[in-house]
Amino acid sequence: MGSYKFYVLLWVVVILPIVSSKEQLSSRECEDLGFTGLALCSDCNTFAEYVKNKELVSDCLKCCTEDSDDSMGKITYSGALLEVCMRKLVFYPEIVGFIEEEKDKFPTVKVQYIFNSPPKLIMLDDDGQHKETIRIDNWKCEHMLQFLREKVKSASY
Numbered sequence: 001m002g003s004y005k006f007y008v009l010l011w012v013v014v015i016l017p018i019v020s021s022k023e024q025l026s027s028r029e030c031e032d033l034g035f036t037g038l039a040l041c042s043d044c045n046t047f048a049e050y051v052k053n054k055e056l057v058s059d060c061l062k063c064c065t066e067d068s069d070d071s072m073g074k075i076t077y078s079g080a081l082l083e084v085c086m087r088k089l090v091f092y093p094e095i096v097g098f099i100e101e102e103k104d105k106f107p108t109v110k111v112q113y114i115f116n117s118p119p120k121l122i123m124l125d126d127d128g129q130h131k132e133t134i135r136i137d138n139w140k141c142e143h144m145l146q147f148l149r150e151k152v153k154s155a156s157y
Contacts, residue, residue, distance in 0.1 A: 023062055030063035031133055041066055076153050077123040077131060079108035084120075086113040095119050098141045106148050123151065 025033070044060035051057060082099070089096050099111055108124075121144075123132040136144065 025059075025062045027133070031135070033059050033063065034135065035060055035063040040064055076151055078126045078153055079110070079124040079128070080106075080148065080152055081110050081112045081122040081124065082119070083112045083114050083117050083122055085115055085117045087115075088118075092119055092137070094139060094141045094144075095136070098144050102141060102145055105145075106152060108152055109148060121147075 041061065041064040044057060044064050047060055048057040082095075082103075084092065084095060103109060103111065119136045119139075121134045121136055122130050123134070125131045139147075
């Protein structure tokens with residue numbers, strides 16, 4: 001009977017977390033957890049090097065996609081919505097700077113003011129459908145510029 005308890009314990013402690021860590025969460029659940037900016041599983045592995053909270057890393061792994069040579073690097077979008085609450089803009093000077101000084105360089109990026117919305121980029125496909133949402137609360141203006149140059153199909157950026 002002792003070996004039976006050992007295998008049950010092994011299952012609960014070792015195997016179950018591995019199996020459940022591969023469970024995928026919906027994009028809404030991931031956004032609620034704050035993982036919309038971490039798209040690749042290698043990001044979660046890097047995250048795990050700095051954050052020693054196993055539950056948090058597990059949640060990250062449930063929200064990621066496996067890396068491949070042509071995965072995220074080559075994905076581009078037809079446009080984007082920069083969604084933010086106008087009343088909260090005072091807390092995001094980098095986003096204000098982007099809107100006032102750089103936004104005109106990206107004709108397919110539209111600004112949308114939504115009450116109580118945290119700052120985020122909603123990436124759009126060719127049909128104008130939402131494909132990915134990325135929280136940008138702590139992004140600097142140069143990060144937004146670089147991301148949009150790489151990810152939004154350009155007319156003449």
